[in-house]
Each structure stands twice: as structure tokens, then as C-alpha cells.
Amino acid sequence: MLAMVVLLAIVYNIPSFFEHDIRNVSNDCLATVEPQLVYSSMRTNKLYFILYKTLIYFLFRFLFPLACLTYLNARLVYILRRQFSQQQQLLHPSSSPETVDCPLSEVPRPNAKSRWSPQKLSVCRRDQDFVAATVHQIRQ
Numbered sequence: 540m541l542a543m544v545v546l547l548a549i550v551y552n553i554p555s556f557f558e559h560d561i562r563n564v565s566n567d568c569l570a571t572v573e574p575q576l577v578y579s580s581m582r583t584n585k586l587y588f589i590l591y592k593t594l595i596y597f598l599f600r601f602l603f604p605l606a607c608l609t610y611l612n613a614r615l616v617y618i619l620r621r622q623f624s625q626q627q628q629l630l631h632p633s634s635s636p637e638t639v640d641c642p643l644s645e646v647p648r649p650n651a652k653s654r655w656s657p658q659k660l661s662v663c664r665r666d667q668d669f670v671a672a673t674v675h676q677i678r679q
Contacts, residue, residue, distance in 0.1 A: 551599055554591055558582040 557579060564575040581587055 547599075551595070554581070554587075 558581060559576050560579045561574050562577050563572045565572050
């Protein structure tokens, strides 16, 4: 990625090295010839000025950076919202039919009469496995 940015910067700036010429201009007062920096014919070309100095300048210095920042900001907001909702689901499980409130320290005994059905018990064990895997990932 960095190499691509450096390459684009070099390619973008190559024409600016050819915008000026050095011409020898005579100085009548001192009767000498002095070098002077002047615009080249490429720089005075209207098409070059409109395309390079206006359009490409606008794209490289304004539109591309703004588009990248907008995309990255939207992606960051999306990821943060997704992480927040996952955190909320872990902290406050909903009472939907697929989830069952299952205290991790309380495992029902098979012989005891309780409100635990085999289906609820399997969901509870699946949730315990998920929490154990999550804790294992955090510790690593």
C-alpha cells in the first residue's frame, strides 16, 4: 500500500519538473547575461493547465482523500456498531426462543425435578461452550 502511494506521488509530480525553463536573459544595465527561470511552453498550454493543474489536482488532493476518509469512517462505524451489539448480546442475552437464561455455575442434575427440558439443556450447554471458547480466545 505504501509503495503504491509513493509511486502515485512520483507519477503525479513528474510533469511539475518540466513546467519551468532556464533562459539566459541579457541585462542591459550591467551588460551581462543572467539566467532566469521562466514558464515552459507546456506550462503555458491551456489544456495542460486545465487537465493537470485543475482537474488532477482536485482529484488527488481533495476528492480521493475525502473518499478514502469517508469510506474508512463508515467502515469504522459499522465495525464498532457490530462489536457493540455483540457485546450487548453477550452481556444481556435476549429472551428469544433460541436462547435460554442459563447460569454458568448452575448445571441441572438429571434426576432432579426442574424446569430444564432436554432442549433447554442442549442450548445451555452450547452457550457454555461458546463462553468457554470466548474466554479461551481472550486469554491467548
